Amino acid sequence: MAQITPGLDFLARKLFIPLILFLAISLVIFLVGFRPTTWQLLVAPFLGITAYISAVISLGRWIERWEAARMGSRLVPQCRRRHSAIDRAIAFFCGRRTYEVPGTMLAQEVVAYNSPIVNVFTIWFNYIVTTCPEHVKIILTTNPENYVKGEGFSRVTRSTLGMGVYTTDGSLWKFHRSVVRPLFLRSRHPTHLELCDRYAQHAMAHLDSITGAGYSIDLLNLFRWSSLNIASEMLLGVCVSNLPCAHEACSDRESSFYPEMDFSTAILRVQEVVSRREELGPLWPLHELLNDKTKEPMHIISQTLDPLILAAMRKKMMRGVGVLYSTDEKAIDASNGKENETLLSQLAELTDESYQIKDVILNVLIPQRDNVALTLSSLVYYLALHPRITSHLRAEILHHLGPIRRPTSDDLRAMKYLRAVINETLRLTPPVPCTIRETVTATTWPSPYPKGKPIYIPAHAKVSYDVYSIHTSKDFWGPDAKQFDPERFLDGRYQEYLSPNPYIFLPFGVGPRACFGQEVAYDEISILTIRLLQAYGSLSIDASAKYPTFRTLETRPLAYGNKNGLGLKLDTS
Ligand code: HEM
DSSP, X not given: OOOOOHHXXXXXXXXXXXXXXXXXXXXXXXXXXXXXXXXXXXXXXXHHHHHHHHHHHHHHHHHHHHHHHHTTOBOOOBOOSSXXXXXXXXXXXXXXXXXXXXXXXXXXXXXXXXXXXXXXXXXXXXXXEEXXXXXXXXXXXXXGGGEEOHHHHHXXXXXTTOSSTTTOOHHHHHHHHHHHGGGGOGGGHHHHHHHHHHHHHHHHHXXXXXXXXXXXOOHHHHHHHHHHHHHHHHHHSSOOOOOOOXXXXXXXXXXXXXXXXXXXXXXXXXXXXXXXXHXXXXXXXXXXXXXXXXXXXXXXXXXXXXXXXXXXXXXXXXXXXXOOSOHHHHHHHHHHTOTTTSHHHHHHXXXXXXXXXXXXXXXXXXXXXXXXXXXXXXXXXHHHHOHHHHHHHHHHHHHHHTTTOOOOHHHHHHOHHXXXXXXXXXXXXXXXXXEEEEESSOEEEOOSSTTOOOXXXXXXXXXXXXXXXXXXXXXXXXXXXXXXXXXXXXXXXXXXIITTOGGGOOTTOOSTTSOTTHHHHHHHHHHHHHHHHHHOSEEEEOTTSSSOXXXXXXXXXXXXXXTTOOOEEEEOO
């Protein structure tokens, strides 16, 4: 069945009121006996729509000013510095990105504007970006009910994530959180460590064979492979992605970001389209007037997921009628201890609707997709730049585990320097550079300046905080804020800066919607790092590799969104 595209759906919804107004005015004109010329007939709709839009915008602005004054507050300063409205319009209609890197969106403007809080859009909607930990605290923990993902986000993600823990609000979100909670219980920790270690060992063997043959490998892709498979085994009980190859074998792929689209690249593609839609704002559907850009990657994802979901439901049905689903399958499940262990098998017990199961799984799989891999590749990059830190970390690993032993939960807890290195990486290159919410009702925030007037935050505004700016501010972290120095999480600087002001470190968010997979992520990153340093004594950047360095924007280093990956020289000594 043909489906309506996001663009046509948008036009149908948005043009309804102007169309009714236009018909009503036409009827009045007709009744009073006025007969327009052809020219007037052509121009009138254009003028009518322009007048309608201007009236709606002006009325909205006037209400905001009036309400701000009533609440004894002032409007958020507007940012006009970097990208003018014309720039944005051209970028929008030509399909160009205004921002080079998916996910960083408007946060770059805050840095350029040099104000702790700015309103980066004001015409169609308000998009307020703050760099004040005090405001972050209000959004995430003091009053989270007033800062929701919202209807706009739900529209952006509907064709990909549907309804699940990541996209819903209120009681539905609480329900979804309770559905996925069992997956993250501490009792599953040893199994998860074993799973991470299995993939870490595969990854190291692959790395060894490729670098041993004189090739370089894109580490970011290798880490993407391991983290996607760890997540898919947790959720589905199977691995879904193939090992990446050495760069010679992949040289043709360089020409396109999404070569032949497998499950893994389809997820990346979906993430990119969603982040693009967010960046374009409420007018994003006009960019997908004739086609839904998530359709093709979602088709690939469904080709993998649908048969797995059907198989899980078939097993449940067979059990229900007292039939063994297949003696072989059952024996395999029992020997792996997998029966009823994955989120998929638990969901199959809860519902008969396959689309609901798919939504729940994708809500965990897609948002976490790249975060672990990006953190790991940033971490390795920093280690390659800082040999002294690498040898300190390696000494800790060898002291606790020797050259081959796998860590237990207790080992990981005891390895404080490893945790500090991971935290320092997350501080300087946070893989989630900003989090966006929508306000439910108008409110005020304290001024960032002493004795300043409170700041007015309108209802239905997008509000976001710029994680990178907060993580690297000298005001919050001291004069060496931009340096990579894991000791800051262990020495006096911890007590001086982070302990009294915890909202300056936000890689996983804080409060009721904080990242569910935080501990899972620390496990994965720790084990991959441990296996890498158990195997290799020194790491250095391979300037001759096809994937030589990270891209750097003028304002910030970017591990995220780096399609060029990272090539390394490894030494076992
Ligand atoms: C370095 C790795 C990771 C980072 C930096 C990260 C970061 C984040 C952030 C910033 C949020 C949003 C918090 C908010 O909206 O306030 C989030 C949400 C979430 N993350 Fe992670 N994440 C990581 C890994 C993972 C992993 C491995 C999983 C699962 C296997 C996961 C599952 C989730 C889920 C389900 C949510 C939605 C929580 C909710 O809305 O209630 N994350 N993550």
